[in-house]
Amino acid sequence: MAYNSNSVNISVEAPIENQIQEITYDGQEIYQAPLTLSESLAKYAQKIDFSRALSEINVKKESGDNSDDSKSDGDSKDAFQSNLWPWDSIRNKLRNAYQEVCVLSDVLTIAKEKRYMVLDPVQQEPIETKPMVQIYARKKALTGAASVLLTGAERLKTSQNELLRNRSTPDFHIELLRLRQNWRLKKVSNSIIGDLSYRTAGSKYAQSGMFEVTKAEEEEKSSSPPSSPMPVPAPAKSNSSLRVTVPSELQGVAYIEVLCQKDQEDLCSANINLLNSAPTTANPDVHWQQKLEAAQNVLFCKELFNQLAKEAVQLQAPIPHMVVGNQIMATVLPGIQLVIGLCHSTSSEKKSSQLTPPPSKSDHDHVLEHSLHQLLREVHHKNTHHPFPHPSSAPLGPSKKRYLAGPMAADRYELLEMTQSETLLEQIIKQAQHFFMRMRTEYVLDTIAKEVKDPLISSHWNTLNSPTQSCVKINISTHGYDAVCRTPLVIHVGEKSLKCICRDGKVMHMSYEPQELRDLIFCHINQHQILAVQALAKTMGWQFLGNSNHLGLGAVEPLGNASSCLLASPIGDRLIAVRCEPQSGVQVSVVHSPRTDFFPSRLVTERKWEHLGGQFREVRLEKMEGRNFLHKMELLMASLTSNS
Amino acid sequence: MTTPRGLPQSKEALLKSYRTRLKDDVKSMLENFEEIVKLAKGEHDTQLSRMTQCEQDTYEMHVRAANIVRAGESLMKLVSDIKQYLILNDFPSVNEAITQNSKLFRTKQAECDQKLMSLRDDMAADLYDLEEEYYNSIYK
Numbered sequence: 001m002a003y004n005s006n007s008v009n010i011s012v013e014a015p016i017e018n019q020i021q022e023i024t025y026d027g028q029e030i031y032q033a034p035l036t037l038s039e040s041l042a043k044y045a046q047k048i049d050f051s052r053a054l055s056e057i058n059v060k061k062e063s064g065d066n067s068d069d070s071k072s073d074g075d076s077k078d079a080f081q082s083n084l085w086p087w088d089s090i091r092n093k094l095r096n097a098y099q100e101v102c103v104l105s106d107v108l109t110i111a112k113e114k115r116y117m118v119l120d121p122v123q124q125e126p127i128e129t130k131p132m133v134q135i136y137a138r139k140k141a142l143t144g145a146a147s148v149l150l151t152g153a154e155r156l157k158t159s160q161n162e163l164l165r166n167r168s169t170p171d172f173h174i175e176l177l178r179l180r181q182n183w184r185l186k187k188v189s190n191s192i193i194g195d196l197s198y199r200t201a202g203s204k205y206a207q208s209g210m211f212e213v214t215k216a217e218e219e220e221k222s223s224s225p226p227s228s229p230m231p232v233p234a235p236a237k238s239n240s241s242l243r244v245t246v247p248s249e250l251q252g253v254a255y256i257e258v259l260c261q262k263d264q265e266d267l268c269s270a271n272i273n274l275l276n277s278a279p280t281t282a283n284p285d286v287h288w289q290q291k292l293e294a295a296q297n298v299l300f301c302k303e304l305f306n307q308l309a310k311e312a313v314q315l316q317a318p319i320p321h322m323v324v325g326n327q328i329m330a331t332v333l334p335g336i337q338l339v340i341g342l343c344h345s346t347s348s349e350k351k352s353s354q355l356t357p358p359p360s361k362s363d364h365d366h367v368l369e370h371s372l373h374q375l376l377r378e379v380h381h382k383n384t385h386h387p388f389p390h391p392s393s394a395p396l397g398p399s400k401k402r403y404l405a406g407p408m409a410a411d412r413y414e415l416l417e418m419t420q421s422e423t424l425l426e427q428i429i430k431q432a433q434h435f436f437m438r439m440r441t442e443y444v445l446d447t448i449a450k451e452v453k454d455p456l457i458s459s460h461w462n463t464l465n466s467p468t469q470s471c472v473k474i475n476i477s478t479h480g481y482d483a484v485c486r487t488p489l490v491i492h493v494g495e496k497s498l499k500c501i502c503r504d505g506k507v508m509h510m511s512y513e514p515q516e517l518r519d520l521i522f523c524h525i526n527q528h529q530i531l532a533v534q535a536l537a538k539t540m541g542w543q544f545l546g547n548s549n550h551l552g553l554g555a556v557e558p559l560g561n562a563s564s565c566l567l568a569s570p571i572g573d574r575l576i577a578v579r580c581e582p583q584s585g586v587q588v589s590v591v592h593s594p595r596t597d598f599f600p601s602r603l604v605t606e607r608k609w610e611h612l613g614g615q616f617r618e619v620r621l622e623k624m625e626g627r628n629f630l631h632k633m634e635l636l637m638a639s640l641t642s643n644s
Numbered sequence: 645m646t647t648p649r650g651l652p653q654s655k656e657a658l659l660k661s662y663r664t665r666l667k668d669d670v671k672s673m674l675e676n677f678e679e680i681v682k683l684a685k686g687e688h689d690t691q692l693s694r695m696t697q698c699e700q701d702t703y704e705m706h707v708r709a710a711n712i713v714r715a716g717e718s719l720m721k722l723v724s725d726i727k728q729y730l731i732l733n734d735f736p737s738v739n740e741a742i743t744q745n746s747k748l749f750r751t752k753q754a755e756c757d758q759k760l761m762s763l764r765d766d767m768a769a770d771l772y773d774l775e776e777e778y779y780n781s782i783y784k
Contacts, residue, residue, distance in 0.1 A: 141702035145709035152713025181741035458779030463768035
């Protein structure tokens with residue numbers, strides 16, 4: 001039976017026309033000779049692989065009837081196996097169809113015989129209706145669905161309740177709102193990114209201050225496995241439901257250390273730190289506000305230091321500035337260096353070890369650090385606040401002066417002058433110089449006040465001053481005779497020089513050497529003594545005969561000149577000469593003329609010659625009574641006057 | 645949130661997506677509930693056996709219930725997303741906060757300045773007196 005089905009016809013029609021082999025020049029077409037039957041059979045047989053199916057059948061049947069056919073097919077298969085593959089699917093389909101048809105025919109044959117198999121109609125099962133079971137099943141299904149819904153609702157409820165219960169920890173969104181009000185935030189795909197750089201405030205520093213905002217619980221879940229040894233996340237959750245992640249280079253605490261060294265010995269040190277009581281920012285349970293502020297401070301310090309280092313390299317100072325690692329060294333005054341260092345500690349242990357030494361070092365002068373901050377902030381401010389009016393078609397930035405340069409026809413020199421601006425480092429060096437100048441001036445004035453007791457030297461520092469300019473007023477007066485005479489001096493302390501405005505309006509310029517100021521003050525003390533004596537003489541009714549501030553007589557002084565004056569008593573019979581030297585102090589001499597008793601001698605025969613004066617006799621001032629020089633002089637004059 | 649005219653395309657799309665999410669979730673809740681009710685009613689022609697049908701119904705109900713829960717949670721997420729969006733993009737309120745902050749800091753600054761000034765004046769006056777006293781005394 002299976003064998004019969006083997007003779008399924010496949011009708012393949014050959015094209016009616018034969019293929020053209022060649023067309024001759026006279027237009028005659030030469031056709032290919034049509035294939036003979038056996039040739040075409042062989043051709044089609046080549047394309048179909050019956051081999052496997054046939055061989056299986058052959059094994060099953062064990063009949064040798066069509067052995068010729070199978071043999072020939074097997075031969076053709078052997079010969080053309082390599083060409084069979086393009087027809088593989090067709091072969092498979094044909095084979096499957098063939099198999100199925102075989103099976104169908106077998107079944108039909110068996111069924112028709114009715115000897116081995118009978119086909120009976122299938123009795124349809126009556127539907128058993130058990131309503132209760134169905135209801136129970138539905139009920140169960142609904143219960144299940146309801147429980148799913150209830151658990152879902154429960155979950156929502158508990159989450160809501162938790163929020164209500166934990167009123168102490170604000171909601172994530174409320175925290176986010178607060179964060180948003182204080183910091184710049186934006187949403188980038190799924191994460192919230194913030195910016196803590198000073199760029200909006202005018203900074204042009206390249207480093208970005210990006211930070212990421214995440215929800216605390218989520219963060220905890222994701223990060224708890226790696227950071228399991230740290231027990232800190234738990235308190236973090238209780239503090240805030242929001243977490244900020246700051247890049248590692250901005251973590252920790254940074255400050256700028258300003259040290260003034262005099263030959264490797266610290267004169268003063270200052271530490272810049274906005275957050276002196278800064279908490280450890282590496283610790284996650286710190287509030288985000290503090291964390292962000294600390295990070296911002298780090299960024300600011302970095303920018304400041306970067307700027308300073310850049311300027312230190314660019315500036316051409318007579319003594320070149322040095323930039324080594326995190327330190328900049330600049331020479332302020334000969335022998336005095338300004339050291340600016342950037343300290344950045346990331347871990348809390350390091351921080352504590354670094355933060356503790358500065359307080360023990362010395363009393364800080366926070367002025368320098370503060371002015372450093374101020375300087376950079378000023379730069380930022382200038383970057384954003386351009387002078388009005390803003391041009392509509394010109395770049396912002398040039399100063400107002402430069403806008404006017406065109407209309408005012410400024411020349412090259414003026415333009416060059418406009419482009420020069422002071423760098424931060426120059427400014428801070430100037431401030432440091434001024435700081436030293438002030439310190440030195442204070443020291444000189446105080447030591448002189450201590451050394452010199454007789455004329456009182458009192459100095460009053462002006463309240464109004466600038467970081468690079470201050471002013472001190474010095475009053476030289478004598479105790480008890482303030483009304484009689486006082487010598488005021490004003491000293492302007494600049495960056496590298498001093499300017500002294502004297503009593504008579506003379507202006508003296510001095511360098512940074514303290515000795516010059518010292519000499520000047522001593523010179524003025526002498527002048528004061530002489531002037532005071534003159535003024536006193538006037539009040540006493542004595543006559544002022546003459547004075548000289550720069551006496552050419554006597555021993556040569558190491559500094560300045562001696563000054564002197566000559567006074568005469570009201571009736572002119574007595575003279576007092578005062579000589580003031582910076583070194584040896586005051587000398588007073590007295591002469592009587594004419595003397596009360598006259599004894600004519602061989603040389604001076606008449607009394608009238610006594611009016612010419614005579615020998616000066618020095619008064620031993622230290623033996624005299626009186627609190628101070630002027631008092632002694634007063635007593636002296638009084639005694640000499642009363643005698644006459 | 646009413647959208648002002650100058651809203652960029654992406655923002656518009658985002659808002660639209662929020663709206664569609666809301667509608668989809670609500671619709672999904674409703675539809676799933678309706679389906680559950682329909683299933684509870686039963687009575688549909690089927691070629692499956694009773695037990696299989698019951699099992700299938702049970703399973704379908706569970707899935708639909710779970711869908712409702714999911715839609716609910718999705719709504720919660722939507723609420724939180726909208727909150728976040730509002731917080732991050734509500735520039736008028738941010739500006740207000742900034743203005744308020746700057747005002748606060750300005751007043752603080754003025755206060756500090758004033759205090760510092762008065763302190764400076766006091767100190768200057770006292771310093772003058774002290775300097776006077778110091779330099780006029782014999783103890784230096």
